[in-house]
Amino acid sequence: xxxxxxxLPLAVAVGVLIAAFGPGNTTTRSDASPRLANNILQHNLxxxxxxADLAPFHFPVSSxxxxxxxxxxxxxxxxxxxxxxGQPKVRPSTNGCKKILKGQPGRPDNIRVTQECSLRRQAxxxxxxxxTDLNNLVAGQxxxxxxxxxxxxxxxxxxxxxxxxxxxxxxQFVIEDDHTADACxxxxxxxDAAGNAYVxxxxxxxxxxxxxxxxxxxxxxxxxxxxxxxxPGQFQEFLTDTPGVIASDNDPNVFNDKEFIVAxxxxxxxxxxxxxxxxxxxxxxxxxxxxxxxxxGGATWSPGMEISGSGNVCGGRCNQDQGSHPTVxxxxxxxxxxxxxxxxxxGDQVLIVTCPANKSCTNDSNWTAPVKVGDLIGGxxxxxxxxxxxxxPLETSISNSTDEKGNVYVVWQDFRNGNPPCPxxxxxxxxxxxxxxxxxxxxxxxITPKLQFGVTAQWQPxxxxxxxxxxxxxxxxxxxxxxxxxxxxxxxxxxxxNDPAGAGVPVQYTRVTTDSxxxxxxxDNPAQAGFIGDYMxxxxxxxxxxxxxxxxxxxxxxxxxxxxxxxxLNE
Numbered sequence: 001x002x003x004x005x006x007x008l009p010l011a012v013a014v015g016v017l018i019a020a021f022g023p024g025n026t027t028t029r030s031d032a033s034p035r036l037a038n039n040i041l042q043h044n045l046x047x048x049x050x051x052a053d054l055a056p057f058h059f060p061v062s063s064x065x066x067x068x069x070x071x072x073x074x075x076x077x078x079x080x081x082x083x084x085x086g087q088p089k090v091r092p093s094t095n096g097c098k099k100i101l102k103g104q105p106g107r108p109d110n111i112r113v114t115q116e117c118s119l120r121r122q123a124x125x126x127x128x129x130x131x132t133d134l135n136n137l138v139a140g141q142x143x144x145x146x147x148x149x150x151x152x153x154x155x156x157x158x159x160x161x162x163x164x165x166x167x168x169x170x171x172q173f174v175i176e177d178d179h180t181a182d183a184c185x186x187x188x189x190x191x192d193a194a195g196n197a198y199v200x201x202x203x204x205x206x207x208x209x210x211x212x213x214x215x216x217x218x219x220x221x222x223x224x225x226x227x228x229x230x231x232p233g234q235f236q237e238f239l240t241d242t243p244g245v246i247a248s249d250n251d252p253n254v255f256n257d258k259e260f261i262v263a264x265x266x267x268x269x270x271x272x273x274x275x276x277x278x279x280x281x282x283x284x285x286x287x288x289x290x291x292x293x294x295x296x297g298g299a300t301w302s303p304g305m306e307i308s309g310s311g312n313v314c315g316g317r318c319n320q321d322q323g324s325h326p327t328v329x330x331x332x333x334x335x336x337x338x339x340x341x342x343x344x345x346x347g348d349q350v351l352i353v354t355c356p357a358n359k360s361c362t363n364d365s366n367w368t369a370p371v372k373v374g375d376l377i378g379g380x381x382x383x384x385x386x387x388x389x390x391x392x393p394l395e396t397s398i399s400n401s402t403d404e405k406g407n408v409y410v411v412w413q414d415f416r417n418g419n420p421p422c423p424x425x426x427x428x429x430x431x432x433x434x435x436x437x438x439x440x441x442x443x444x445x446x447i448t449p450k451l452q453f454g455v456t457a458q459w460q461p462x463x464x465x466x467x468x469x470x471x472x473x474x475x476x477x478x479x480x481x482x483x484x485x486x487x488x489x490x491x492x493x494x495x496x497x498n499d500p501a502g503a504g505v506p507v508q509y510t511r512v513t514t515d516s517x518x519x520x521x522x523x524d525n526p527a528q529a530g531f532i533g534d535y536m537x538x539x540x541x542x543x544x545x546x547x548x549x550x551x552x553x554x555x556x557x558x559x560x561x562x563x564x565x566x567x568x569l570n571e
Contacts, residue, residue: 036069038209040255040282045069057341057348059280059287059322062258063391063534064124064185065204068148071527072182072206098162099556101514101565108567110514113139113154113549115165119525120145122152123551123562124533126187129541130223131265132195135159138224139549140187140199141564142533143167151184151201155224160547160566169227169240170214175203176250177210186534192263192273195220198298199227200246200261200277211256212248213279215298216240230298244298246277247290255282258396258534262326269332270357277301278324278336286319289338289353291326293361302362307336307353311369314342318351318370323395329402330467332357335438337410339376339395347377350398350412354438374432374444378415385425385457385479387488388519389530392427392459396534399462403469407501408434410441411463411474417450423485424455429476431463433501445504447474447495456480458493460532464540465500472500473546473569475538481516488519492536492550494569512567517553524560532562545570 036042044061046052048070060066069075099112114122121144130136137160143152146167154165175181181203188200197218204211216227219237229239247256259279264271275294280287281304289308292301310317320341327335334355343349350373359366376394383391398412411431418426429447434440448458461476478493479485492512497504522529536550546569555561 037207037252038204038211038255039252041065041069045073045075049075055285058285058320059339059341059395060393061255061282062186062396063393063531064142064149065183065202065255065257067531068183068185069206071148097556101554103514107511107514108569110512110552111160111163111566113163113165113564113566114141114143114152115163116143116145116152118145119555119559119561121528121531121562122564123531124187124535125549125551125564126189126537127539127547127549127566128189128191128197129539129547130191130195130197131193132220133223134541134543136195136223137547138189138191138197138199139163139564139566140189141551142185142187148183149185151187151199153187153189153199153224153227154564157223160568163566164225166226169216170201170203170243172241173203173214173243175205175210175212176248177205177208179205179208179210181212182206186258188260190261190263190275191265192275193265193267193269194273196297197224198230198261198263198275200259202256202259204255209252210248210250211254213246213256213259213277214243215246215261215275215277216243217298232297232299244294244301246292246301247279247281247304253284257282258323260325262328264328264332266328266330266332269328269330271332273297276326276328276334276361278307278326280322280324287321288319289321289324289336291336291361305362305364307364307367308338308340308351309353309367309370313349313351313370313372314340315344316342318342323398325399327400327402329357329406330404331406333406333437334361335400335402335408337373337398337400339398340370345375347375347414348395350374350376350410352400352408352410352438368438371438371441373410373441374412374430375416376412376414385427385459386423387486388490389521390532391530391534393534397460397462401463401465401472401540403465404467405469406437407469408438409463409465409472409500411461413459413461413476417446418455423457425457425485426450426455427457427459429458429461429474429495431472431474431497431500435501447497447507453480456485460536462536462538464538464546466540466544467542468544469501470498471544472497473538473540475512475536475546475548475550477550481511484516489516491516492548494546494548496569510569512548512569518560520553520560520562528562
């Protein structure tokens with residue numbers, strides 16, 4: 001029987017749900033503040049502020065755009081409670097930003113990625129490894145150094161020991177309302193088989209309806225040190241005003257959200273160097289997953305098309321979706337996982353669709369019908385895990401990866417083993433695998449069982465399998481150390497799952513952080529409290545190593561504020 005509720009009380013909800021929009025739909029407002037031009041963003045704001053009802057079974061826009069709207073409209077929780085004059089308790093001097101927290105035996109160094117020296121927020125991270133040079137890494141994050149959320153990117157040439165960073169040149173791009181965008185969110189990055197780097201983000205205006213999805217390129221010799229126009233030509237590397245445009249709309253009832261790109265990085269693949277994009281297209285009362293591809297280095301993109309499909313698993317169209325993640329198999333097959341709300345089970349569900357290597361992915365008939373991976377059960381009270389106030393949407397931390405044998409691994413978080421009120425909050429990390437290319441999946445496996453972890457929260461996972469399939473790396477936030485479950489401090493833990501498509505044992509756990517990260521509250525930093533991003537990231541390379549990035553609250557000189565950190569674990 002279809003469930004009739006979620007554990008998301010409105011009074012404290014930071015996670016918000018989309019409701020239907022149409023010519024006759026209006027939202028009741030209890031104040032006289034100006035209405036946002038984009039109805040999707042306006043409704044998310046209204047639900048967060050308690051001015052509108054929740055729509056059952058619909059998904060929210062992601063945290064980055066919501067956070068930008070809250071900031072732009074003066075509705076950040078910390079600022080509302082303290083006033084705009086609230087300041088961090090400690091102010092570091094600007095004396096350079098390199099910071100390495102030395103690891104202990106069996107634990108890696110924690111290396112600060114972002115080199116921006118102020119107390120502006122960097123959170124919501126991605127990392128990619130150059131297949132032609134494993135020492136060349138690109139990372140990205142939501143970055144507020146120039147206000148709101150913008151997409152900042154970082155690069156390393158020495159395997160993550162030192163980093164440079166930048167604000168990429170998306171901001172000359174004129175979106176459909178003839179404006180340059182106010183904000184960029186949900187950073188994404190990838191390398192192709194030739195070593196070219198690509199970065200992207202969702203661009204949008206706060207007080208206009210337009211939103212888009214754009215990509216810039218860094219050619220192979222550059223290694224991510226700067227990004228340029230992806231269009232081929234004599235002056236390609238000197239042009240920054242025209243990105244590759246994947247989606248662009250100027251419709252108050254449309255919002256493009258939660259996008260990722262991935263390139264086919266296998267030089268032996270029949271589709272080597274193709275670049276693929278998936279995203280959520282909120283439109284009226286639907287939020288299907290869309291797809292586009294580029295075969296010319298990110299310069300031009302195929303028309304966006306719906307790939308979330310339909311079938312018995314959804315009782316029809318699978319059109320209430322969020323949190324897609326695309327990956328490419330060694331043979332060129334494309335796998336896309338996502339959260340779906342058209343479920344008849346105890347909660348939402350994790351689905352996967354596949355485009356085979358020998359088929360054209362721009363033909364929607366070549367995509368498989370959606371296959372159920374597992375249930376996505378429950379939610380945290382108010383969309384958070386008290387005493388943390390960070391938003392913890394289940395649907396935006398679903399990742400998949402595939403090995404050279406064609407096995408597929410999917411990792412997500414859910415609340416099946418614990419119910420509010422909490423703390424203690426028993427949120428756990430799950431995975432399932434397929435040995436037939438995504439046609440069927442194993443039963444769900446709990447990576448963080450109560451027997452070993454107690455009643456504590458493990459949340460916001462990301463994952464990557466080694467190419468040979470011998471190890472599945474899963475990293476996540478972890479509150480099991482000390483009194484963190486009750487004080488809100490956090491660590492990063494990495495689970496190394498050996499033989500993940502077989503016995504899945506033994507699982508080895510590494511405490512990645514050198515010490516616990518303090519809870520970020522409005523008392524410490526009102527402008528940053530409540531947002532730590534919707535995802536962290538793990539990438540694996542052909543040497544079997546795990547590259548991990550996360551948002552860390554151990555700020556410079558004792559501040560509590562968000563920066564991006566990196567660690568590498570060796571096979």
